[in-house]
Amino acid sequence: xxxxxxxxxxxxxxxxxxxxxxxxxxxxxxxxxxxxxxxxxxxxxxxxxxxxxxxxxxxxxxxxxxxxxxxxxxxxxxxxxxxxxxxxxxxxxxxxxxxxxxxxxxxxxxxxxxxxxxxxxxxxxxxxxxxxxxxxxxxxxxxxxxxxxxxxxxxxxxxxxxxxxxxxxxxxxxxxx
Amino acid sequence: xxxxxxxxxxxxxxxxxxxxxxxxxxxxxxxxxxxxxxxxxxxxxxxxxxxxxxxxxxxxxxxxxxxxxxxxxxxxxxxxxxxxxxxxxxxxxxxxxxxxxxxxxxxxxxxxxxxxxxxxxxxxxxxxxxxxxxxxxxxxxxxxxxxxxxxxxxxxxxxxxxxxxxxxxxxxxxxxx
Amino acid sequence: xxxxxxxxxxxxxxxxxxxxxxxxxxxxxxxxxxxxxxxxxxxxxxxxxxxxxxxxxxxxxxxxxxxxxxxxxxxxxxxxxxxxxxxxxxxxxxxxxxxxxxxxxxxxxxxxxxxxxxxxxxxxxxxxxxxxxxxxxxxxxxxxxxxxxxxxxxxxxxxxxxxxxxxxxxxxxxxxx
Amino acid sequence: xxxxxxxxxxxxxxxxxxxxxxxxxxxxxxxxxxxxxxxxxxxxxxxxxxxxxxxxxxxxxxxxxxxxxxxxxxxxxxxxxxxxxxxxxxxxxxxxxxxxxxxxxxxxxxxxxxxxxxxxxxxxxxxxxxxxxxxxxxxxxxxxxxxxxxxxxxxxxxxxxxxxxxxxxxxxxxxxx
DNA sequence: CATGAATGAGCATTCATTCAT
DNA sequence: CATGAATGAATGCTCATTCAT
Numbered sequence: 001x002x003x004x005x006x007x008x009x010x011x012x013x014x015x016x017x018x019x020x021x022x023x024x025x026x027x028x029x030x031x032x033x034x035x036x037x038x039x040x041x042x043x044x045x046x047x048x049x050x051x052x053x054x055x056x057x058x059x060x061x062x063x064x065x066x067x068x069x070x071x072x073x074x075x076x077x078x079x080x081x082x083x084x085x086x087x088x089x090x091x092x093x094x095x096x097x098x099x100x101x102x103x104x105x106x107x108x109x110x111x112x113x114x115x116x117x118x119x120x121x122x123x124x125x126x127x128x129x130x131x132x133x134x135x136x137x138x139x140x141x142x143x144x145x146x147x148x149x150x151x152x153x154x155x156x157x158x159x160x161x162x163x164x165x166x167x168x169x170x171x172x173x174x175x176x177x
Numbered sequence: 178x179x180x181x182x183x184x185x186x187x188x189x190x191x192x193x194x195x196x197x198x199x200x201x202x203x204x205x206x207x208x209x210x211x212x213x214x215x216x217x218x219x220x221x222x223x224x225x226x227x228x229x230x231x232x233x234x235x236x237x238x239x240x241x242x243x244x245x246x247x248x249x250x251x252x253x254x255x256x257x258x259x260x261x262x263x264x265x266x267x268x269x270x271x272x273x274x275x276x277x278x279x280x281x282x283x284x285x286x287x288x289x290x291x292x293x294x295x296x297x298x299x300x301x302x303x304x305x306x307x308x309x310x311x312x313x314x315x316x317x318x319x320x321x322x323x324x325x326x327x328x329x330x331x332x333x334x335x336x337x338x339x340x341x342x343x344x345x346x347x348x349x350x351x352x353x354x
Numbered sequence: 355x356x357x358x359x360x361x362x363x364x365x366x367x368x369x370x371x372x373x374x375x376x377x378x379x380x381x382x383x384x385x386x387x388x389x390x391x392x393x394x395x396x397x398x399x400x401x402x403x404x405x406x407x408x409x410x411x412x413x414x415x416x417x418x419x420x421x422x423x424x425x426x427x428x429x430x431x432x433x434x435x436x437x438x439x440x441x442x443x444x445x446x447x448x449x450x451x452x453x454x455x456x457x458x459x460x461x462x463x464x465x466x467x468x469x470x471x472x473x474x475x476x477x478x479x480x481x482x483x484x485x486x487x488x489x490x491x492x493x494x495x496x497x498x499x500x501x502x503x504x505x506x507x508x509x510x511x512x513x514x515x516x517x518x519x520x521x522x523x524x525x526x527x528x529x530x531x
Numbered sequence: 532x533x534x535x536x537x538x539x540x541x542x543x544x545x546x547x548x549x550x551x552x553x554x555x556x557x558x559x560x561x562x563x564x565x566x567x568x569x570x571x572x573x574x575x576x577x578x579x580x581x582x583x584x585x586x587x588x589x590x591x592x593x594x595x596x597x598x599x600x601x602x603x604x605x606x607x608x609x610x611x612x613x614x615x616x617x618x619x620x621x622x623x624x625x626x627x628x629x630x631x632x633x634x635x636x637x638x639x640x641x642x643x644x645x646x647x648x649x650x651x652x653x654x655x656x657x658x659x660x661x662x663x664x665x666x667x668x669x670x671x672x673x674x675x676x677x678x679x680x681x682x683x684x685x686x687x688x689x690x691x692x693x694x695x696x697x698x699x700x701x702x703x704x705x706x707x708x
Numbered sequence: 709c710a711t712g713a714a715t716g717a718g719c720a721t722t723c724a725t726t727c728a729t
Numbered sequence: 730c731a732t733g734a735a736t737g738a739a740t741g742c743t744c745a746t747t748c749a750t
Contacts, residue, residue, distance in 0.1 A: 008273025012273075013719065014720060015718090025721085025722095025736075027734075029722075030734070034720075132345070132349055136346060139321070139328050142324050143327075148316050150320075157287065165313065191745060191746085201712060202746090203747085206745095363627070364541030364627055365541060366627075368723075369724095383724095383726080384730070486702060490689075493689060494703055495675075497679065499674070501675075501678075522663070544739080544741080545741060545742080546741095554715090555714060555715045556743095557716065560743075
């Protein structure tokens, strides 16, 4: 993780990895079929973990839709903050990777957008959210989350306590509702 | 540009570049110090071009602040849409590049955020925008623009006419104002 | 044997051997000093076995010299046909092996040639064989046997019953005597 | 050639080759696609060259069939003697090579055998050669030539002038005719 | 100015061998 | 005795860079 996050897929060499892990060259290939294999394994696990944090908003639940959305963001932010290196990979390694990985990434983001979009549409339907173009709004929301994570957890440019961050984002998105 | 955008910095080889440009190997090194040098030059020019599209919001101008913001977004989107390949690099190649380039990128995004932030703060001050945490909001806005560009101009997942896109984003950001 | 014959010395890996033998890696090195050691042992045993099949032609024996030669060829062919894999090694792995093995091989073939040569010379002496250059003739005979074995037992290009084969060769060598 | 002949295909490394040729690693790959490519190229050229030395025996020619055969052997021996290293490869590298090369080798030897066989059959037909099993005889002849070459040109065990060698072989094969 | 053959450091990967359990 | 995880030297190959023409 550390190596891939620091140097990206291409520049992270097996030599870096085994030096960081303090194991021999052969040992690496005892546990991973190839350099690509370890990257896929790391990325897959992280995508699954992140995906598991996000639940579809249930309008029949006792918890209010807004609180459900907040909980989704909260859990996702937690998961990402725990492994900022992986988030860096997830947000930046879309270029120059093999087609399989690229489509895995595309699928992941597609799923994310469609979840967010359906949440927005339900919100509009139930009058919680003002009428907006849900396609654009979902895109905006995803980009917002990615950028906030990048600036706080990855780059460290923006230093804000997590709870304030979530409240701030909820406020911006849902107009202080 | 074509090569870097298509394959990313690492996978784009000097061989690709000289083949695409139909020049000899030596000729390449006559005009660029290194592979990294041409990349830096391309990136720098694009960053300057984008930066030039964004004007600070002038409250004394005859044009309303909102329209100035809209014009900023419009021009930026135009500049990006003209060179989607470069945008792809700008948005995705933050990992695995040398420290110098990474800090150039960091600086560029920092400048962007501070411009957006000051615009938001003025907007709040003049009652155009509802009171929000400007640091978070600037971050949200930047991420939103990046993601919208990525999904429309780069990935092509989201097919929306540019004017509708801007209106949609203005609507989302400024509450239908 | 199976591994070395199937893939040759270099391409046959210790992994192949221990898998085929269904033993652990360490166990292999308990019984053989090295990969080369097991190869040497196999080759040595086979060379000894083949050598044991060949008796010097005894002119005082009741059995005719020609029949003694025939019996030599018969026994040798039998020994080889029983282990075609080893014959393949013996006939083809002369290149790329260490000097020690190469000289062992050279010595084996040297012994074979001198046995054949002395048999030919006795045959000429006793008027059984027409006068020929015994050095060349011995070489011709050895090469003939090697090639016949290769084409029948190893490559399977030439499909001939063993007894016909021997008769055919005797006929060619000893002029229908 | 030198490297492949000395160490065989597998043990001859690209490092050996470039050291022997006194060129850089990259230069090697400028002229050959891979290690396998250079081997194939060497082998193919030699096979073609050898094949070119052998003419079908023409019964209508003014030159006697026996002299034609002698000329064939003469030319072939010359071609081989000029490049003993290549002959070593040709005669010994049947094991452990890729299927393509193996079948190329098999085809070459098959062609050789069928040429020899048809020559023998014509010889029998025209009463020059005593009636023999042509399949076995062709095999015997090929093996004889290979072994004679190995012992004289490659191993140097048998030191005989080329003309004596050919006469000796003709004598053995064609009964002093 | 332009060329492209030559370079060699660096890469991912393999595999014979060792040794603590 | 048997095991198999760990090792690291060696391999085939790539590619950014140089320099004589």
